[in-house]
Amino acid sequence: MKKQTLIIGFLMTAASMACLGQGGKEAIERNFHEREALSHFRYLASDELMGRDPIRPEIDAAARYIAEQFWKYGAKELSNANGYYQHIPFRLSSPPTKGEVAFGSKTFSQGDEMLVLDGPSLAGSYELVVAGYGLEADFEGKDVSGKVVVCNVGGPGNLSPRGLFAAGRQKLALAQSKGAIGLVEVYNVPTVPWPFVANFLNSPQLTVDKTGGGQSIPYIWIKDLNNETINAIGNRQLTSADFQIEGKINKAIVGKNVVAVIEGTDPILKNEYLMLSAHYDHIGVGRPNAEGDSIYNGARDNAVGTVAVINAARYFAENPPKRSILLCAWTAEEKGLLGSEYFAENPLIPLKQIIYNLNIDNGGYNDTSIFTVIGLGRTSADFLLEEAAKAFGKEAIADPSPEQGLYDRSDNVNFARKGIPAPTFSLGFRAFDDEINKYYHQAADQVDNFDLDYAVAYWKSYILAAENIANWNQRPRWVAGDKYEEVGKQLYGN
Numbered sequence: 001m002k003k004q005t006l007i008i009g010f011l012m013t014a015a016s017m018a019c020l021g022q023g024g025k026e027a028i029e030r031n032f033h034e035r036e037a038l039s040h041f042r043y044l045a046s047d048e049l050m051g052r053d054p055i056r057p058e059i060d061a062a063a064r065y066i067a068e069q070f071w072k073y074g075a076k077e078l079s080n081a082n083g084y085y086q087h088i089p090f091r092l093s094s095p096p097t098k099g100e101v102a103f104g105s106k107t108f109s110q111g112d113e114m115l116v117l118d119g120p121s122l123a124g125s126y127e128l129v130v131a132g133y134g135l136e137a138d139f140e141g142k143d144v145s146g147k148v149v150v151c152n153v154g155g156p157g158n159l160s161p162r163g164l165f166a167a168g169r170q171k172l173a174l175a176q177s178k179g180a181i182g183l184v185e186v187y188n189v190p191t192v193p194w195p196f197v198a199n200f201l202n203s204p205q206l207t208v209d210k211t212g213g214g215q216s217i218p219y220i221w222i223k224d225l226n227n228e229t230i231n232a233i234g235n236r237q238l239t240s241a242d243f244q245i246e247g248k249i250n251k252a253i254v255g256k257n258v259v260a261v262i263e264g265t266d267p268i269l270k271n272e273y274l275m276l277s278a279h280y281d282h283i284g285v286g287r288p289n290a291e292g293d294s295i296y297n298g299a300r301d302n303a304v305g306t307v308a309v310i311n312a313a314r315y316f317a318e319n320p321p322k323r324s325i326l327l328c329a330w331t332a333e334e335k336g337l338l339g340s341e342y343f344a345e346n347p348l349i350p351l352k353q354i355i356y357n358l359n360i361d362n363g364g365y366n367d368t369s370i371f372t373v374i375g376l377g378r379t380s381a382d383f384l385l386e387e388a389a390k391a392f393g394k395e396a397i398a399d400p401s402p403e404q405g406l407y408d409r410s411d412n413v414n415f416a417r418k419g420i421p422a423p424t425f426s427l428g429f430r431a432f433d434d435e436i437n438k439y440y441h442q443a444a445d446q447v448d449n450f451d452l453d454y455a456v457a458y459w460k461s462y463i464l465a466a467e468n469i470a471n472w473n474q475r476p477r478w479v480a481g482d483k484y485e486e487v488g489k490q491l492y493g494n
Contacts, residue, residue: 023319023467025391028460031315037459038452040069040307044280045299045447052298053284054255054332055092055206062280063256066329069310074317075260075327078348088255088331088342091209091216093118095202097247101184101220103229104238108222111202113194118172118205119218122182122245130234134171134183145179148241150233153185153221164189165201165336172219173210182218182243186230194223206335208342209252218245257339258329259348260313264470266322273326273353274470275420276312277340278305278360279333279411283441293443300427300445302333304455305360308462315463321470326354330411333361340411344418351415352491356381356469356476357422359412360462364445365427366435368454370395371461374406375416375423378484381469381476385425388465392457394428401432416484419491421476425462427454 043049043065050058067084077084099110108114127147132138134151151171154164168185175183187194201221224230232238258280264270282298297303309327316325326349330339344351356379371389376382376398389396399406407413412422429436439445469476475492478485 023321023471025464027319028315028463028467031318032311032456032460033314034456037307037311037456040310041299041303041455042447044303044306045297045445047295047297051284051286051296052280052282054090054281054335055204055253056284059281059331060256063258063329063331066258066280066306066310067260070258070260070313070327073314075262075313078259078261080348081259084258084260086257086259086343086346086348088257088339089209089213090253090255090332090338091118091207091211092204092251092253093207094204094249096121096245098244099246100244101222102242104232106229111198113223115198115201115221116245116248117168117201117219117221118207118250119182119216119248120250121248122218122243125240125242126181127240128184128233128238129180130230131175134175134185136174139174139178144175146181148182148184148243149175149178149180150184150186150230152230153187153189164192168219168221169207169210172216176217180217182220184220184222186224186227187221188225188227188230190225194225197221206253206332206338208338213252216250218243255331255339255342257331257343259343260327261349262313262316262320262325262327264322264324265320269322270324271353272323272355272475273349274321274323274466275326275328275354275357275415276309276466277328277330277357277411278302278309279330279339280306281331281334281339283334286443289443291443296441296443297446299447299450300362300364300439301441302360302362303447304427304450304458305362308360308459311459312463312466316466316470319467321467323355323470325466325470333411337411337414340414344414351418351420352493354415354420357412357415357420358462358466358469359410359415359422359424360426361410361412361424362427363429363432363440364436364438365429365454366433367428367430368451370397370428370430371458372397372399372426372428373423374399374410374426375412378479378482379421379423379476380474380479381421381472384468384472385423385465388461388468391464392461394457394461397428397430400430404432417487419484419488421478421488425465427458
């Protein structure tokens with residue numbers, strides 16, 4: 001009798017262990033610690049972190065907290081990281097106390113029709129050279145040494161606000177390498193209103209420092225919608241300009257992506273990585289609202305996503321799937337997708353081994369019966385995301401507001417451009433309406449007005465979606481005809 005009881009007990013234990021190994025909805029439910037997850041949420045969106053602005057010191061407390069959770073749950077450091085961090089050399093450039101440039105009889109002033117975006121102070125008269133879009137071919141046959149290069153903003157097919165700024169950074173480095181002492185880009189893009197641009201850029205700008213710790217040259221935008229100034233320079237009607245830029249301050253800051261890894265169980269598939277990512281920064285302290293609150297806590301954008309990655313660390317450390325899990329909390333998304341861009345250009349895991357990026361970013365939600373997947377319909381793994389949502393009583397829908405260009409406005413795009421299938425798993429919204437705008441980049445975006453039952457379902461669904469992909473017997477692929485299909489084939493060699 002005792003022997004039979006022991007056998008039965010052994011079989012029940014073995015069955016239980018097998019069940020744990022199977023994962024799935026039941027395992028996620030069984031292993032999910034709701035109060036602990038909500039505690040993470042409450043802290044990351046608390047006033048103590050002052051809105052997690054990447055140029056404020058509180059961002060380091062947020063990074064340390066995330067790293068501590070990775071460590072506590074058993075996720076491992078990457079061998080080529082700085083502990084749980086990837087350090088990023090940032091450069092903070094503040095607007096000048098005085099900024100004026102006179103092109104003949106026309107004077108441009110800081111914040112009005114001119115923006116000084118980087119570089120030191122500058123005073124004096126300097127010769128001007130027009131160089132098309134400021135690309136390599138535009139410098140052919142031109143001597144720009146000791147002169148100020150003037151070029152059009154952006155480039156052919158590159159006229160989005162973020163694209164303009166990113167392209168300018170590359171032009172700045174190129175002009176400096178050619179010996180120029182300054183770069184002036186002519187803003188002549190009527191589709192993006194100048195007041196919008198000036199409001200966004202007439203403030204301290206954070207960029208990845210590509211000078212190696214050296215000094216940049218002055219980098220200036222001027223509003224010239226009718227191309228009058230650049231044409232006058234090109235026709236040699238204007239050959240020089242007078243610069244009066246004073247009070248420029250540039251500062252080095254070390255940014256931190258928080259990264260960790262959980263090794264997969266399959267001897268072959270563990271060499272492939274599923275990247276789970278979310279940005280942990282927000283916009284910090286801003287203009288007080290009607291209630292006098294000036295701290296932009298960013299519960300929806302994107303503390304809720306950061307907690308999803310932390311929850312995934314806890315679950316997968318105890319229930320590792322076949323593929324390895326790469327956990328990434330990005331910094332400086334709100335400053336131009338800088339943290340994820342730096343990782344994409346300086347990967348700690350070879351990009352060809354990262355088979356999928358399940359990213360999270362959010363503005364808010366207006367329908368708790370759904371999750372909105374930005375990029376649904378673009379990869380072969382879509383059905384696995386839909387199944388994960390359905391398991392927790394939700395429906396996964398595609399982007400209902402393609403006119404917003406959301407796919408290209410979050411960290412996922414930095415990996416899609418490299419060829420990695422990369423959707424963004426977002427809270428449910430059917431339109432960018434007043435309910436979204438009520439909280440999006442507002443001081444009102446707080447945990448105490450968040451539907452916490454919905455948050456829990458969101459976190460669980462995200463984990464299940466990740467597990468589905470990490471255990472899938474196929475590699476996710478871009479659908480035929482997608483604009484990233486070809487670069488994906490180049491990355492993976494198929």
